[in-house]
Amino acid sequence: MKWLLTFATVLLINSGFTAKKAHDFYVSITELNVVNDTVQISIRVFTDDLASVLKEENHQAFALSKASDFEKNHHAITRYLEGKFTVGNSVKPSNINWLGHEYEEEVTWIYGEAVLPKQTSILFVKNAIMIEFHDKQQNIIHLKREDGFETELCSQRKSEVRFTL
Secondary structure, eight states: OHHHHHHHHHHHHHHHHHSOOOOSOOEEEEEEEEETTEEEEEEEEEHHHHHHHHHHHHTSOOOOSTTSOHHHHHHHHHHHHTTTEEEEOSSOBOOEEEEEEEEETTEEEEEEEEEOOTTOOEEEEEEOTTTTTOTTOEEEEEEEETTEEEEEEEOSSOOEEEEEO
């Protein structure tokens, strides 16, 4: 009986170390850089979360990796981001040109750019990425400035923020 208890303990310990565990937090990080009248956008999300969201939205599995179908994935990512992520001024959102994406270990980088109307003084940003799938989802937004970054946080309670340019 003692050997059975020892075996079960070793098995539990080993399975705890070898099983792939889900992360305990849900976060995306967005970096915005305004150059002249263009906003450069870089979004980092966990690849497994993005794959789950795309599967739910499209009712089919998505394998997000360097070896996967780039065009199919790019189209699905772009379609998902429409309405979930916007930038613009106080009057209307700007059209975002989603340039592409790449994978880095467990993270997917998504790149885009948008042209702002001339003399935009306040940048409005909506980041509702994945908040409909995870209650605890938090989307951190960094606006790059000459003297560093200004940071805002979007969540289920507050998906829109603004920055003074």
